[in-house]
Amino acid sequence: MTAIAMPAPDRDVLARRREILSALQAIVPGEGVIHDEREMRAYETDALTAYRQLPLIVVLPETVDQVSRVLRYCYDNDVKVVPRGAGTSLSGGALPLEDGVLLSMMKFNQVLDIDYPNRAVVVQPGVTNLGITRAVEGEGFYYAPDPSSQIACSIGGNIAENSGGVHCLKYGLTTNNVLGLEMVLITGEVIRLGGKHLDSEGYDFLALMTGSEGLLGVVTEVTVRILQKPETARALLIGFPASEDGGRCVAEIIAAGIIPGGMEMMDRLAIHAAEDFVHAGYPLDVEALLIVELDGPEEEVDYLIGRVEEIARANEASHVRISASEEERMTFWAGRKAAFPAVGRISPDYLCMDGTIPRRELPKVLAGMRDLGEKHGLRVANVFHAGDGNLHPLILYDANKPGELEAAEAFGADILRLCVEVGGVLTGEHGVGIEKRDLMTEMFSEDDLKQQQRVKCAFDDKHLLNPGKVFPLLHRCAELGKMHVHKGQLPFPDIPRF
Amino acid sequence: MDATFKPQDTRQVEDAVKWAAAEEQPLEIVGHGSKRKLGRPVQAAHVLDLSDLTGVESYEPAELVLTVKAGTAIAEVEKLVGDNGQELSFEPMDYGPLLGEEPGRGTLGGVLAANLSGPRRIKAGAARDHVLGMEAVSGRGEIFNSGGKVVKNVTGYDLPRALCGSFGTLAVATTVTLKVNPKPETSATFLLAGLKEADAIDALCRAMGSSAEVSGAAHLPGGIDGEVGKTVLRLEGFETSVDYRFKSLEKLLAEFGAPARLAEAESGKLWRNIRDVVPFAGAHTPVWRVSVAPASGPMLVERLKAAFDMRAFFDWSGGLVWLSCDDGEIHEVEIRAALEETGGGHATLVRADPSVRSTVPVFQPQPGSLAALSRRLKEQFDAKGILNAGRMVAGV
Numbered sequence: 079m080t081a082i083a084m085p086a087p088d089r090d091v092l093a094r095r096r097e098i099l100s101a102l103q104a105i106v107p108g109e110g111v112i113h114d115e116r117e118m119r120a121y122e123t124d125a126l127t128a129y130r131q132l133p134l135i136v137v138l139p140e141t142v143d144q145v146s147r148v149l150r151y152c153y154d155n156d157v158k159v160v161p162r163g164a165g166t167s168l169s170g171g172a173l174p175l176e177d178g179v180l181l182s183m184m185k186f187n188q189v190l191d192i193d194y195p196n197r198a199v200v201v202q203p204g205v206t207n208l209g210i211t212r213a214v215e216g217e218g219f220y221y222a223p224d225p226s227s228q229i230a231c232s233i234g235g236n237i238a239e240n241s242g243g244v245h246c247l248k249y250g251l252t253t254n255n256v257l258g259l260e261m262v263l264i265t266g267e268v269i270r271l272g273g274k275h276l277d278s279e280g281y282d283f284l285a286l287m288t289g290s291e292g293l294l295g296v297v298t299e300v301t302v303r304i305l306q307k308p309e310t311a312r313a314l315l316i317g318f319p320a321s322e323d324g325g326r327c328v329a330e331i332i333a334a335g336i337i338p339g340g341m342e343m344m345d346r347l348a349i350h351a352a353e354d355f356v357h358a359g360y361p362l363d364v365e366a367l368l369i370v371e372l373d374g375p376e377e378e379v380d381y382l383i384g385r386v387e388e389i390a391r392a393n394e395a396s397h398v399r400i401s402a403s404e405e406e407r408m409t410f411w412a413g414r415k416a417a418f419p420a421v422g423r424i425s426p427d428y429l430c431m432d433g434t435i436p437r438r439e440l441p442k443v444l445a446g447m448r449d450l451g452e453k454h455g456l457r458v459a460n461v462f463h464a465g466d467g468n469l470h471p472l473i474l475y476d477a478n479k480p481g482e483l484e485a486a487e488a489f490g491a492d493i494l495r496l497c498v499e500v501g502g503v504l505t506g507e508h509g510v511g512i513e514k515r516d517l518m519t520e521m522f523s524e525d526d527l528k529q530q531q532r533v534k535c536a537f538d539d540k541h542l543l544n545p546g547k548v549f550p551l552l553h554r555c556a557e558l559g560k561m562h563v564h565k566g567q568l569p570f571p572d573i574p575r576f
Numbered sequence: 577m578d579a580t581f582k583p584q585d586t587r588q589v590e591d592a593v594k595w596a597a598a599e600e601q602p603l604e605i606v607g608h609g610s611k612r613k614l615g616r617p618v619q620a621a622h623v624l625d626l627s628d629l630t631g632v633e634s635y636e637p638a639e640l641v642l643t644v645k646a647g648t649a650i651a652e653v654e655k656l657v658g659d660n661g662q663e664l665s666f667e668p669m670d671y672g673p674l675l676g677e678e679p680g681r682g683t684l685g686g687v688l689a690a691n692l693s694g695p696r697r698i699k700a701g702a703a704r705d706h707v708l709g710m711e712a713v714s715g716r717g718e719i720f721n722s723g724g725k726v727v728k729n730v731t732g733y734d735l736p737r738a739l740c741g742s743f744g745t746l747a748v749a750t751t752v753t754l755k756v757n758p759k760p761e762t763s764a765t766f767l768l769a770g771l772k773e774a775d776a777i778d779a780l781c782r783a784m785g786s787s788a789e790v791s792g793a794a795h796l797p798g799g800i801d802g803e804v805g806k807t808v809l810r811l812e813g814f815e816t817s818v819d820y821r822f823k824s825l826e827k828l829l830a831e832f833g834a835p836a837r838l839a840e841a842e843s844g845k846l847w848r849n850i851r852d853v854v855p856f857a858g859a860h861t862p863v864w865r866v867s868v869a870p871a872s873g874p875m876l877v878e879r880l881k882a883a884f885d886m887r888a889f890f891d892w893s894g895g896l897v898w899l900s901c902d903d904g905e906i907h908e909v910e911i912r913a914a915l916e917e918t919g920g921g922h923a924t925l926v927r928a929d930p931s932v933r934s935t936v937p938v939f940q941p942q943p944g945s946l947a948a949l950s951r952r953l954k955e956q957f958d959a960k961g962i963l964n965a966g967r968m969v970a971g972v
Contacts (some may be wrong), residue, residue: 104886193869195778195785196781196869196870196895197781197785204820218787240734242728247728250701251728253705254705254738263945269945269946269949270943271919273920274700275668275867275895275922276699276895276896277691277741278943279939280950281739281746282691282704282741283946285734285740289734290733294733306787307787309710332638332758333638335758335759337659345628374789374817375787375789381816436636436641436726437639438636438639463728466726466727469725502726503729505729505731506726506730507728510730510732518731518732521724523720524723525718528720529714529720529747530722530735533735535952536949536955536956537949547928
């Protein structure tokens with residue numbers, strides 16, 4: 079374990095493990111409760127593998143009633159709960175707690191209802207993101223948000239993280255594509271939000287749940303919007319001698335009123351790593367490579383390809399290739415999609431960061447990253463959702479060299495501070511989890527964080543759901559409730575009154 | 577002593593709310609007051625008037641991001657982005673015509689508080705889908721920021737989005753960051769005449785399920801806007817693309833008859849009228865706004881027509897039903913029961929006298945656990961219940 083500390087385990091809960099185990103076994107029979115250390119190893123980490131922790135007990139419920147009873151038991155007995163989907167979080171959102179029950183939702187794996195007239199699909203939370211598309215693609219439909227882990231990640235996890243993907247500039251994040259949820263509160267109460275209709279009135283709990291990283295409730299059913307697949311898609315592969323030219327090209331594409339289906343950029347190190355790995359035919363004499371994908375009706379795509387090419391040439395592009403076939407389009411993408419493993423080939427380990435910046439700050443941030451790299455003595459490769467300013471710097475390090483993981487983490491933290499400094503945010507799509515938890519104060523004031531915690535207190539007053547994630551410090555809810563106002567402090571003469 | 581506070585900046589909003597919280601004096605939060613007739617009448621002696629909190633903080637069209645003070649007129653915001661070839665793609669409706677108010681008024685803060693949208697909702701999302709960040713003052717008098725000023729951000733709970741539609745009962749928004757989008761080059765409407773309701777909604781749903789990228793799908797039965805019923809689909813984008821998609825809809829919907837094509841100007845007028853519920857303007861009959869699964873719209877209306885004298889038309893591919901009770905009665909029980917029987921949704925009473933709106937549940941009543949969660953959230957943000965007291969639910 080490294081720098082990030084988790085809350086001290088509750089000794090009393092650890093001592094009651096046997097009693098808790100038998101209570102959970104009474105709710106979820108048979109193999110639905112795992113307590114053998116060897117079997118629990120499968121759950122000790124997520125995709126942020128630098129952190130590992132065995133849970134107290136693993137529970138895999140199969141029905142909403144079981145979820146409700148497990149949560150109610152934990153609530154009544156002050157036992158912490160860490161909900162988990164497929165365990166693909168890049169920020170440690172599903173890292174177990176020593177004194178917490180790990181609640182795996184992966185037995186909830188059924189597609190419940192496919193409703194084409196209403197363009198809605200109802201699924202259980204353990205269905206994979208791609209599984210939704212697979213269920214409807216026969217009729218030409220798909221589910222738009224496409225995180226790169228879509229083959230493995232669950233839709234319940236997508237709700238928890240508000241997952242994006244390369245197409246979200248045009249088609250939105252998870253939050254823009256979810257219509258309804260069924261969820262269970264820590265008290266065991268089952269709540270339904272939304273449905274196949276739009277914009278339920280009352281407070282928008284759907285918005286709060288999406289991206290809440292498992293801190294507010296456990297999702298047991300999800301209704302999403304599906305879309306008909308675009309008629310066609312074509313891509314341009316554009317190389318620039320300077321990254322500034324690439325950045326300007328992106329801005330001008332958007333200024334021309336074009337919202338591409340995908341717009342990805344890679345820097346020199348990432349281009350070389352990807353090309354060496356998959357031989358996608360990327361130019362190697364460029365500083366920045368841009369993939370622009372246009373999707374939609376054929377005539378529109380043909381027209382826009384021409385417009386984007388003009389803009390690229392006007393911005394000093396040294397290489398422009400346009401996909402002439404579906405095969406060629408896939409080749410353009412192959413390198414980008416393999417960028418992470420490609421970087422994994424040139425370095426024993428890497429840390430993937432996820433800040434978002436205003437796009438105009440790209441040259442400054444790239445230069446800043448180079449300086450930071452020298453300071454920390456590490457290299458960084460950049461892949462970048464160019465349309466929405468979401469950066470994925472990959473910091474290369476070797477975990478076997480003493481001090482390198484710590485250096486990589488410090489480098490990553492400096493990059494995120496830089497993102498905040500230029501007006502951006504800590505995380506665009508990977509979530510805060512444990513990884514960026516201690517950086518929250520870089521972006522938010524104490525009063526900002528207090529309001530976030532008030533949301534938590536409305537849902538989970540005992541802080542039992544996924545504690546230690548997202549927020550650096552936890553006031554008790556009762557303490558937070560105190561009002562610090564002085565009665566009778568009047569009359570605020572500065573305010574114009576009429 | 578009744579007071580109107582007219583803060584000039586966020587600090588003064590904070591002062592006013594702090595005072596109100598300390599004295600337990602409820603405040604009515606207003607911008608232009610254009611939506612005062614929406615929701616339940618607020619029980620407050622004092623007014624917090626945000627109409628001086630105006631101005632653009634930053635706008636960079638190439639970033640697709642706009643930050644403005646919450647009291648800025650929505651008309652001004654739309655003009656600003658329009659002058660830069662962009663738009664608020666959620667197409668916020670103007671309640672003025674329906675509620676007998678002057679059209680074109682209202683502030684951006686008000687649009688978000690009511691989570692307004694228009695016909696393009698089905699393609700582009702509602703106001704809440706375009707909110708990226710917010711500075712606000714909680715009912716406890718604490719200034720806070722949430723969200724960010726970039727289009728992709730998952731840092732912390734999505735409070736800015738969640739505060740949309742809360743009718744000013746949790747916090748007072750002072751500055752808002754929005755995502756803006758390019759304005760389409762042109763638009764056209766595909767019009768089928770004389771379809772029966774069930775066929776019309778079938779045609780709309782089929783078009784929505786195609787790759788024609790429809791950005792408006794409405795059905796105006798005969799008697800709503802002219803004698804003959806109109807089933808309309810809006811196409812927006814680059815000209816070549818609009819023409820191409822028009823042809824593809826012609827093929828797809830051939831069995832419903834030959835379409836007429838409304839060009840940009842006429843099309844724009846039609847969709848503004850649908851957006852602002854102009855067919856029911858200028859009258860005083862009770863009007864309900866019902867959100868259902870699109871395909872259930874006609875069934876709901878059929879049931880209600882059998883029960884009382886009413887007219888209705890459909891937006892959102894059938895999923896948004898505007899319903900006028902022409903006998904002057906409210907029919908709350910019938911409408912909510914029929915809604916339940918046709919798959920559920922939300923029915924909101926949007927036009928009625930204040931005396932009615934303070935007794936009939938204006939918003940869809942929530943089941944016990946959800947209502948309790950709403951009360952807990954209110955209590956967390958506004959412990960003394962001073963912000964727009966009673967606007968959504970009695971006592972909250």
